[in-house]
Amino acid sequence: MKLDTITKIPKVLGAGIASTDGFVIESQFTVGYNAEKSAAMAAQVVNRIKQSLNIEKVSVIFYTQNSVFFIKETEVGIFFVTCHKDANIGLVKIKINKIT
Amino acid sequence: MPDELTIDSGALIFATLADVYLSSGMIDEAISILEDGLSRNPQYTLAKVILGRAYYSKNEIDKAIEVLEDAYKTAKNSENANFYLGQCYKKLGEDDKAIEFYEATLKINPNNEDARKELETLKPTPVQVEQPELEPGAEVAAPEEAEIEPAAPIVEEQEKTEIQPEPVIEAEEERVEAIALPSEQIEDKVEEISEPIGAAEKRPPEPEELAQPEVPFVPLEALNASMKRLLSIAAIKGAFISSKDGLLIQSYYKEEVDLEEMCAMIAAIHNEAEQSFKFLREGDVEKFLIEKENETICVMAVGESLLTIVTEPEAKPGLLYVYARSIINEIKEILG
Numbered sequence: 001m002k003l004d005t006i007t008k009i010p011k012v013l014g015a016g017i018a019s020t021d022g023f024v025i026e027s028q029f030t031v032g033y034n035a036e037k038s039a040a041m042a043a044q045v046v047n048r049i050k051q052s053l054n055i056e057k058v059s060v061i062f063y064t065q066n067s068v069f070f071i072k073e074t075e076v077g078i079f080f081v082t083c084h085k086d087a088n089i090g091l092v093k094i095k096i097n098k099i100t
Numbered sequence: 101m102p103d104e105l106t107i108d109s110g111a112l113i114f115a116t117l118a119d120v121y122l123s124s125g126m127i128d129e130a131i132s133i134l135e136d137g138l139s140r141n142p143q144y145t146l147a148k149v150i151l152g153r154a155y156y157s158k159n160e161i162d163k164a165i166e167v168l169e170d171a172y173k174t175a176k177n178s179e180n181a182n183f184y185l186g187q188c189y190k191k192l193g194e195d196d197k198a199i200e201f202y203e204a205t206l207k208i209n210p211n212n213e214d215a216r217k218e219l220e221t222l223k224p225t226p227v228q229v230e231q232p233e234l235e236p237g238a239e240v241a242a243p244e245e246a247e248i249e250p251a252a253p254i255v256e257e258q259e260k261t262e263i264q265p266e267p268v269i270e271a272e273e274e275r276v277e278a279i280a281l282p283s284e285q286i287e288d289k290v291e292e293i294s295e296p297i298g299a300a301e302k303r304p305p306e307p308e309e310l311a312q313p314e315v316p317f318v319p320l321e322a323l324n325a326s327m328k329r330l331l332s333i334a335a336i337k338g339a340f341i342s343s344k345d346g347l348l349i350q351s352y353y354k355e356e357v358d359l360e361e362m363c364a365m366i367a368a369i370h371n372e373a374e375q376s377f378k379f380l381r382e383g384d385v386e387k388f389l390i391e392k393e394n395e396t397i398c399v400m401a402v403g404e405s406l407l408t409i410v411t412e413p414e415a416k417p418g419l420l421y422v423y424a425r426s427i428i429n430e431i432k433e434i435l436g
Contacts, residue, residue: 034380041376048372049390052365059391062373065383090418 003028011087018043018078025077042071042080074100115147130154145175164188179208327352330423335415342406402431
């Protein structure tokens, strides 16, 4: 999976793929951002949503005070992207849909 | 919300929580919270008014009067304090006092239909609170009744107009002075979250009431207009407001849907995500968007509540956020 098509978008801080148990399969993150923590968080949230809403393939966007997180379950694993709040969220979403 | 109460024992949010309980018919819980909260914040007038309302709903009229009179001392221009004092005195059969308080209520808010109706049941003459310059001796015309029974009703009307206008006008003058007192902020809050429950009052049905059944109390009535606008968007299936602990506060679904489970699930996801993002030091979760095959669930955190909007998959999230922003501000004003 070409993660650089996502990470080259301005204000995207990193992207990666995690296994369902939260281990990093592949990642490309800006220095200072911890891919392992993000992967663990992505897996935890996906499991909770699957459990609660009984969804087959979870796709969710979280907006926090500082950042925006995209989490999407794919065949390969859990795809996650972290970007700054001011990033072009629409563009990131399109790119994610293209590569997953 | 109960968690917040334990974290900050001085929090004034207990009044809002009690109001929601009261609106849901949980009168004892509301009274318990209010008594506890007032023991810490004895000067909180809004809570006293809600407690008075709770006692009134529980038919403990003496207690209700005691609390409401206490609130009335500091918030004479409180629409709800006046209205419920009127209700209490009416229940005790002290009609003169009740009329006085209903008049005061209408002076504060001429659009208070409940007070107007109560006044009309106690005073057969049309309610004219907006014209205090009416001369005490002035005759009140009753043309329709006069045509049927020319003598008796007119005498009755005259007797009433001779007896009643003077004290009413005096009472209204007192209220005008009282309105100038600085308790506007308290009154604003009272108006926002409290609504008269005159519908609970039992009295012989009148033709007018039968024709226009009273609308049940809606806690977040102020949001109705904004929600109606939001729900008018074709792709939106419905919306609801729940607390962060998973309890439904208000539903705006177009059709009947069992939302209890949904509220609990949304709260669980939100709490899990919030814990995870705190671990990542990314701050609180403001909103999240879950895309399902057949629908999209958009959840927005508003203080201690969650606004959830469920849409068709093709709904435009940008448009949704624009509408939601104004609703969020209104919810913040009401629920804090």
